[in-house]
Amino acid sequence: MADNYRAMVLASFAGDALALGPHWIYDTDKLNAQFGRVEDYLSPSPDSFHSGKADGQFTHYGDQVLLLLKTLDEGTTFDLEKFGENWRRFMEGYDGYKDKATKETLANFEADRDAFNSGSASTDLGGPARIAPLLYHFPSHLDLLQSYVREQTAMTHNSQTALLAADFLCRLCWDVLHGTRPKEAVARVLEEGVDDITLEMRIRNALESGSHSTPAVIKESGQACSAEQALPGVVHLITAYEDNLEEALIENVMAGGDSAARGLATGMILGAHLGMEAIPRRWLREMANYDTIVGLLDKNPPENPEPG
Secondary structure: OOHHHHHHHHHHHHHHHHHHHOOOOOOOHHHHHHOOOOOOOOOOOOOOOOOOOOOOOHHHHHHHHHHHHHHHHOOOOOOOOHHHHHHHHHHHHHOOOOOHHHHHHHHHHHHHOOOOOOOOOEEOOHHHOHHHHHHHOOOOOOOHHHHHHHHHHHOOOOOHHHHHHHHHHHHHHHHHHHHHHHHHHHHHHHHHHHOOHHHHHHHHHHOOOOOOOOHHHHHOOOOOOOOHHHHHHHHHHHHHOOOOOHEEEEEEHHOOOOOOHHHHHHHHHHHHHHHHHHHOOHHHHOOOOOOHHHHHHHHHHOOOOOOO
16 A cells, blocks of 8 residues: 555646646647647746746646645654745745735735634635645544644635635545545545535536546536636546546646646545556656655655554
């Protein structure tokens, strides 16, 4: 199982990196005309929100996941105040794109709010989708993990929608790491409850969408950043391509919109399900921060990766 924990993190990063070039292009015809079928990392165009980045690097989402992974290397537990300090310092000097959630959170820090009260009102999936490092480092106690997931999400995305999405992804990935197939795991988490009838119904609809075209499904459920739109897209991807991580992440990008947040979550779940062999070697070889990530994972392997 340790292999699946490692793959969970690396595939999450791969999903973000693959989306970098065409990220936030909503017109799929334009995306196809400009990039073709995106099977490898691509640099963003000069008019992209991520202009200046190179192929194999991460969006602002992936950069924050890496920051979380580095912060967890500093101690034996998750210290939200330390993460907040590191995040604030990193994002204040960040030369990449700063989204609305980032700007609002920075303003709250500037107003002397602490990390427990700094979160924006954003409903975006980008905050909830950052959690792979927490699942890697805390594999043995679900209650503790859920509290850490909630804290890291609320620090920047303190809305009910974002927090429910984070908890859903946490419980889903936990079940998958225990050997439950993604489609069955989604159904089990839905049975446990989501506490938002609209979000629950959208997830249930996505669970039955596997036979339909991915671009059509994601266009209908929503290509935008909000978890209410993006999370059903993730559910479609992990169930329609349950045994094919590579195809899932490619189809995610070709569906347009906020493919980076969906890619983080999709890669995390399918990496946890399928292990390292499912990740194309070229994606690992060409990932800009691969050596840093692997060094951090090797330094602090998950203890007792069979949760009790």
